[in-house]
Amino acid sequence: MSADPITIFRKTWGAYQKVISHNLMFHREIATAVATLFESRPGPLHLIDLGCGDASHIVKLFKPGQLEEYCGCDLSQFALDKARKNLEPFGAAVNLCSKDMLSALREAPESHYDIVYSSYALHHPPAESKQAVFSECRHVLRDNGCIILVDVMRDEGQARQEYLYSYNKTVRTQWEALTPDERNQVQEHIRSCDFPETASTLEQLARNAGFSKCQRLEKQTWHEAWCYEV
Numbered sequence: 001m002s003a004d005p006i007t008i009f010r011k012t013w014g015a016y017q018k019v020i021s022h023n024l025m026f027h028r029e030i031a032t033a034v035a036t037l038f039e040s041r042p043g044p045l046h047l048i049d050l051g052c053g054d055a056s057h058i059v060k061l062f063k064p065g066q067l068e069e070y071c072g073c074d075l076s077q078f079a080l081d082k083a084r085k086n087l088e089p090f091g092a093a094v095n096l097c098s099k100d101m102l103s104a105l106r107e108a109p110e111s112h113y114d115i116v117y118s119s120y121a122l123h124h125p126p127a128e129s130k131q132a133v134f135s136e137c138r139h140v141l142r143d144n145g146c147i148i149l150v151d152v153m154r155d156e157g158q159a160r161q162e163y164l165y166s167y168n169k170t171v172r173t174q175w176e177a178l179t180p181d182e183r184n185q186v187q188e189h190i191r192s193c194d195f196p197e198t199a200s201t202l203e204q205l206a207r208n209a210g211f212s213k214c215q216r217l218e219k220q221t222w223h224e225a226w227c228y229e230v
């Protein structure tokens with residue numbers, strides 16, 4: 001079984017599109033909560049999106065003209081090619097880079113961004129890299145900037161194995177919009193590539209990096225959205 005998130009993600013891309021369109025990972029509720037927060041930040045904003053994928057839903061979170069600069073990074077060139085198309089009508093200056101999120105942050109200018117956004121990607125890197133990601137976010141953000149993190153999070157006290165069992169049971173029994181083969185592909189992806197943390201661990205990583213205002217914006221089962229500010 002491959003443990004390469006990029007290969008698996010490419011293989012399961014079609015299934016992921018169905019997951020989004022059938023709202024199986026609560027993109028809709030989360031988008032509403034995040035868009036409400038963005039209303040208080042009229043812009044023009046500079047944003048970096050870690051693990052941007054095809055950037056198909058971030059374009060819906062902003063009003064025209066609100067974003068001046070969008071930088072998307074993803075390990076998958078396949079996803080970035082799709083992102084380029086989706087971002088065409090966006091109007092912001094777009095920069096897409098095929099890089100690991102940590103490298104992208106390390107190469108980004110200091111105190112430059114208003115928002116570091118990441119949706120359903122931070123559960124892939126190992127725990128040590130996650131602390132480094134939060135620390136690098138502090139460097140690239142302006143003092144009044146924020147991290148918006150959307151991700152799967154284990155329940156408090158729930159071990160990874162228990163999480164994998166419970167999440168995959170949900171996929172098996174409730175994700176009826178997918179074919180049996182797609183459900184198997186998704187479960188394989190989750191077993192091989194998903195290393196989610198609990199919300200309290202992520203909050204601690206954020207606090208260690210200097211983000212002292214940590215606010216949960218939305219929670220739907222294991223799917224959460226948080227805002228971390230200095």
Ligand SMILES: C[S@@+](CC[C@H](N)C(=O)[O-])C[C@H]1O[C@@H](n2cnc3c(N)ncnc32)[C@H](O)[C@@H]1O
Pocket residue numbers: 005006009050051052053054055057073074075076079099100101102118119120121124125
């Ligand atoms: C589930 S998709 C999420 C895509 C999009 N952000 C969304 O919310 O729909 C996860 C994405 O993260 C990317 N990814 C995984 N690990 C990464 C890493 N270490 N650095 C950058 N991107 C990564 C994958 O290639 C994939 O496109």
